[in-house]
């Protein structure tokens with residue numbers, strides 16, 4: 001049974017998939033104190049939030065069972081992604097479900113800002129019939145500058161064109177061609193700022209966008225321009241905006257988001273020219289139902305080990321690629337695990353080569369799984385698909401992935417090479433049609449071993465009697481040999497024995513094996 005904690009208000013209709021799942025216990029409480037949250041998270045397998053709950057490192061560290069954090073919405077700036085990755089917790093979001101609602105909210109703010117609707121309404125509610133004070137401006141023929149032309153930016157553009165506005169947009173991913181297709185003008189950030197009568201931002205809040213609209217960039221804008229922020233507080237620098245409105249450079253602003261929320265007694269709210277809503281962009285029945293459903297399904301997929309649609313802290317993989325790779329997952333992990341268990345020294349570099357059927361597939365997820373298999377020897381079950389790369393990079397281990405046309409006669413081949421400060425070891429494996437995974441090469445020795453169960457790897461001299469002596473000694477210790485493979489470079493030279501046995505080999509047995517004539521090294525492992 002998976003325990004899923006929902007700590008922000010979510011649409012009950014939207015989370016039906018969770019409520020109806022027989023393997024899920026959903027606990028929904030949006031009024032938890034910090035202490036209560038720490039207690040609740042300690043026994044939860046998943047956490048689902050919106051933008052209120054601050055998912056800090058402290059919270060994640062109190063959650064030994066936590067496997068996934070779901071964000072019922074787009075922005076993940078309230079989640080400590082590094083901490084989640086460090087602890088192998090997958091973060092997923094629901095980026096599609098609230099696009100329309102937020103774009104519509106932006107349009108509502110745009111029109112309200114142009115026509116002073118909130119201010120006029122406020123006066124009228126106080127029984128003051130003011131008309132002269134609230135003369136607005138038309139949108140027609142005005143230029144809307146859009147910074148951040150993703151899902152919401154694009155939807156806002158289409159709606160603004162319906163108002164006969166001219167739209168100019170900047171986004172590092174927006175090409176001339178894409179802009180033409182969307183019917184907007186493509187501009188640099190400077191051009192957008194210089195031409196906008198209304199400027200609206202729709203980027204995530206990241207290092208590059210923090211205070212993107214600041215004292216200097218506001219200087220580039222037309223006198224009397226207006227600014228909207230329905231994306232994230234902090235993209236527009238609040239002090240700079242306050243000053244620009246005060247000195248008349250900027251005629252007004254519409255804000256749905258603030259650097260600190262809830263924004264109570266905020267200086268910007270004291271300005272007549274500023275209209276505001278309390279982070280309502282995604283607050284519609286439809287959006288909330290959409291995001292709650294999307295995130296519920298993704299969270300359950302993570303818990304059940306399925307493919308994740310919207311991962312935030314690991315690369316997303318198309319279902320098509322996933323289907324091609326899935327059969328290789330066990331092979332990649334076992335090869336990595338086998339090799340790291342027989343390699344001595346401090347790990348420095350991992351090279352993974354793919355050939356045959358894997359030549360034209362995006363094999364990054366397989367490399368991640370190989371690295372997980374390798375690192376398990378050192379950090380146990382704490383390493384998983386999410387943190388394998390980061391853990392390796394934190395430890396200064398270099399990971400390389402290469403495609404090779406040499407198949408060595410196999411239809412598919414995965415080769416892992418490990419470099420430590422003491423040695424370099426290589427293993428190759430394949431998926432045999434209908435027969436499953438096989439290790440086909442260990443260093444220079446060709447073998448044929450199923451990578452599972454208890455294994456013994458013995459380096460020895462290719463001399464008569466060596467194999468017999470190993471068999472007798474194992475028998476003395478009641479260790480039954482299931483399979484045995486021998487590989488050698490040349491007759492009488494160096495050789496390797498790989499045995500699969502029915503139970504784990506005890507230390508004294510391993511020691512005695514090491515003392516047998518012609519045996520040079522004995523390594524025991526369990527896959």
Ligand SMILES: NC(=O)C1=CN([C@@H]2O[C@H](COP(=O)(O)OP(=O)(O)OC[C@H]3O[C@@H](n4cnc5c(N)ncnc54)[C@H](O)[C@@H]3O)[C@@H](O)[C@H]2O)C=CC1
Nearest residue numbers: 074075102148149150151152171202203204230231281282
């Ligand atoms: N007010 C609210 O309730 C809501 C706010 N949001 C926020 O709206 C924002 C946009 O959301 P979506 O359109 O769904 O995201 P998106 O990911 O589809 O689009 C964001 C775009 O910003 C662009 N971008 C990144 N850095 C940039 C930079 N330095 N300059 C210009 N563009 C840059 C990206 O290339 C991307 O195209 C996010 O911050 C999200 O959290 C989203 C939903 C509701």
Ligand SMILES: O=C(O)C(=O)COP(=O)(O)O
Nearest residue numbers: 050051052073074075282
């Ligand atoms: O999806 C987003 O990024 C939002 O800002 C929506 O936030 P909310 O879920 O309404 O707290």
